Amino acid sequence: MEIISRGFSGRRSAEAGKLPPGQYLTATFPVLSAGPTPHVPLDRWEFAIDDGTNVLRRWDWKSFRDLPSETFTTDIHCVTRWSKLGTSWEGVSLDTLFADLKTDASYTLVRSYGDYTTNVPLKDLMNHQAWIAFRFEGEDLAPEHGGPARLLVPHLYLWKSAKWVRGMTLMHRDKPGFWESLGYHIYGDPWREQRYSGDE
Amino acid sequence: MWRVGKVVALHDETAMARTITLEVADWPGHVAGQHVDVRLTASDGYSAVRSYSIASAPNPERRVELSVERLANGEVSPYLTRGLVVGDRLELRGPIGGWFVWRPQQTEPIQLIAGGSGIVPLMAMIRSRASAGSTAPFRLLYSVREPGAVWYRDELQSLPDRDQSVSVTYAYTRAAPKNWPRPPSRVDAALIASTTWPSNLVPTSYVCGPTSFVESTAGLLTAAGNSPDKIKTERFGPTGDRQ
Numbered sequence: 466m467e468i469i470s471r472g473f474s475g476r477r478s479a480e481a482g483k484l485p486p487g488q489y490l491t492a493t494f495p496v497l498s499a500g501p502t503p504h505v506p507l508d509r510w511e512f513a514i515d516d517g518t519n520v521l522r523r524w525d526w527k528s529f530r531d532l533p534s535e536t537f538t539t540d541i542h543c544v545t546r547w548s549k550l551g552t553s554w555e556g557v558s559l560d561t562l563f564a565d566l567k568t569d570a571s572y573t574l575v576r577s578y579g580d581y582t583t584n585v586p587l588k589d590l591m592n593h594q595a596w597i598a599f600r601f602e603g604e605d606l607a608p609e610h611g612g613p614a615r616l617l618v619p620h621l622y623l624w625k626s627a628k629w630v631r632g633m634t635l636m637h638r639d640k641p642g643f644w645e646s647l648g649y650h651i652y653g654d655p656w657r658e659q660r661y662s663g664d665e
Numbered sequence: 666m667w668r669v670g671k672v673v674a675l676h677d678e679t680a681m682a683r684t685i686t687l688e689v690a691d692w693p694g695h696v697a698g699q700h701v702d703v704r705l706t707a708s709d710g711y712s713a714v715r716s717y718s719i720a721s722a723p724n725p726e727r728r729v730e731l732s733v734e735r736l737a738n739g740e741v742s743p744y745l746t747r748g749l750v751v752g753d754r755l756e757l758r759g760p761i762g763g764w765f766v767w768r769p770q771q772t773e774p775i776q777l778i779a780g781g782s783g784i785v786p787l788m789a790m791i792r793s794r795a796s797a798g799s800t801a802p803f804r805l806l807y808s809v810r811e812p813g814a815v816w817y818r819d820e821l822q823s824l825p826d827r828d829q830s831v832s833v834t835y836a837y838t839r840a841a842p843k844n845w846p847r848p849p850s851r852v853d854a855a856l857i858a859s860t861t862w863p864s865n866l867v868p869t870s871y872v873c874g875p876t877s878f879v880e881s882t883a884g885l886l887t888a889a890g891n892s893p894d895k896i897k898t899e900r901f902g903p904t905g906d907r908q
Binding site: 467468469470471472473474475476477487489495496497498499500501502503545546579580609643644646647648661663 | 666669702705706707708710711712713714715716740744748753754755756761762763764765876880883884886887893894896897898900901
């Protein structure tokens with residue numbers, strides 16, 4: 466059932482064709498977080514990959530920043546319906562972090578400082594689809610946007626791009642993270658408009 | 666799944682904000698703090714969707730109240746605050762959200778902190794507390810630019826008279842009423858210390874408002890000894906229309 470809103474014309478943008486369904490364009494960078502912004506000192510920062518039992522890889526800030534990084538430009542889409550086109554980032558590709566790591570796991574649970582979690586299939590993190598990003602538009606990533614470093618997996622809704630990331634657990638079975646346990650979609654593809662649990 | 670709500674009442678909160686009361690025949694019920702997506706559709710099929718917090722407590726009449734601030738360059742809020750008339754139908758989806766919520770089973774002290782239109786989901790919590798007969802002690806710290814910008818003014822003013830365990834403190838940022846003890850200024854550590862629950866009572870805090878307000882206020886609560894996992898936040902940006 467569709468109801469016409471009498472007298473509503475809306476504001477269409479020339480770039481609307483680049484937007485996933487139900488999104489609108491914004492020039493600002495709104496912030497959405499469930500709690501206070503954690504402030505993580507670099508000398509205590511770490512990023513670790515584990516399999517639920519053992520730590521498989523671990524980097525401190527220096528060894529992480531010694532890894533080869535990439536600059537890239539991408540569109541980002543938040544489930545609260547704003548999209549931002551052509552954002553530029555610098556980060557370390559997940560392919561680099563997984564370069565010499567063999568695993569038969571299919572899923573990951575990404576963990577953050579401040580105890581946020583989100584689940585992402587491992588294949589969505591590989592093949593230049595995901596980065597641990599530490600610079601945004603040429604500046605160090607601000608704490609409210611996830612600094613010192615956040616996951617960026619831009620082909621999924623932005624809640625999957627965990628801020629203040631500290632590690633990930635490899636899993637054989639999918640397990641919902643924070644928002645996925647609170648009514649949001651288990652996968653979150655903006656082009657299929659997978660916002661809430663129950664969306665196809 | 667999109668539901669249809671019929672506009673049964675409209676009420677101006679301020680010159681810039683309007684409360685819309687909808688009757689939603691198949692409304693499944695909600696929890697205080699949740700929001701809905703509202704969809705407007707033009708005659709050629711173009712549609713725009715924004716999220717708005719629910720202001721009303723859960724109720725058996727299947728009524729949903731939304732309070733919407735008109736944003737100068739908004740696409741949806743000018744229509745909702747000016748174009749809509751009683752009898753119109755609106756499409757909505759929800760309720761949505763399971764984190765920034767208060768449930769009547771909660772008995773711990775509750776600290777609500779609103780910046781501007783961030784009052785909406787917190788008002789739903791205050792109303793839900795009353796309608797559920799909860800005796801949980803509530804404190805509200807409400808930061809507004811000036812006295813004329815207070816939403817739900819009469820209802821908030823009458824609260825402490827009806828129930829001593831709900832207190833309301835206003836913080837004015839640009840202009841305060843005559844003889845107000847505190848000069849207009851942003852919420853700071855001194856105000857947090859003197860008007861919010863001490864951290865040793867382990868309150869749950871709900872902070873809602875613009876991003877910079879929430880960033881600063883949640884930081885002050887943490888600095889005052891509140892554990893970050895007891896502070897729930899909801900932020901909206903300048904173009905967010907969220908709320």
